[in-house]
Amino acid sequence: MAVAIRLSRGGAKKRPYYKIVVTDARNSRDGKFIERIGSYNPLLAKDNPDRVKLDTERARHWLSVGAKPSDRVHRFFDQAGLLERAARSNPNKGEPGEKAKERAEERATREAELAAAAAEAEETTADVAETAEAGGDEGEAGAATPADEAPNEGQSTAEPAEGAPENAPADGAEKAE
Numbered sequence: 626m627a628v629a630i631r632l633s634r635g636g637a638k639k640r641p642y643y644k645i646v647v648t649d650a651r652n653s654r655d656g657k658f659i660e661r662i663g664s665y666n667p668l669l670a671k672d673n674p675d676r677v678k679l680d681t682e683r684a685r686h687w688l689s690v691g692a693k694p695s696d697r698v699h700r701f702f703d704q705a706g707l708l709e710r711a712a713r714s715n716p717n718k719g720e721p722g723e724k725a726k727e728r729a730e731e732r733a734t735r736e737a738e739l740a741a742a743a744a745e746a747e748e749t750t751a752d753v754a755e756t757a758e759a760g761g762d763e764g765e766a767g768a769a770t771p772a773d774e775a776p777n778e779g780q781s782t783a784e785p786a787e788g789a790p791e792n793a794p795a796d797g798a799e800k801a802e
Contacts, residue, residue, distance in 0.1 A: 627651070630687060631695040632665060633658060642666055645679065645698060647687050662687070665701070677701050 627650040634655055636642035645663035652658065663679035670676070684707055688694070694702055703710035721729070 628659070628687065628690065628692040629695065630662070630684070630692045630698050632697060640668065642668075645701070647692055650693075660687075663701075665697075677704070679705055681705055681707060
């Protein structure tokens with residue numbers, strides 16, 4: 626008979642509570658068991674001593690007889706110092722999937738295209754500014770700007786007084802209602 630040390634679930638819906646039991650491996654998870662050797666309450670804080678209660682003497686006995694612990698129970702035994710659990714390493718686990726890699730590649734190419742377009746636009750803007758500066762020195766007297774041509778229709782061109790809000794109406798101006 627293959628003997629297993631595993632968790633048997635109890636508690637209400639969404640409120641799990643587990644018994645650490647020794648059972649025949651062929652029995653159902655919550656079914657008949659040989660002996661209860663501890664309990665596990667995942668709702669308690671990890672540093673709480675009542676989170677995992679274990680009868681280490683009985684656990685040693687069942688391990689010496691040949692009982693195989695489940696992965697979770699093996700972790701508990703490792704914390705209690707009963708068994709040594711080898712660390713697992715899966716370097717591919719954290720690697721993104723194929724579709725995520727494709728999306729990242731598309732995003733990188735799109736960003737590169739945008740950066741190239743921005744650099745090109747900046748370069749043309751700089752060229753236009755240089756041309757305007759060079760041309761502005763020669764024909765400055767004869768050229769009229771749109772601001773010079775626009776009539777000032779009763780609006781004050783003076784700066785607002787110090788401390789006054791910039792969008793406040795000028796003295797004597799009517800408020801829009």
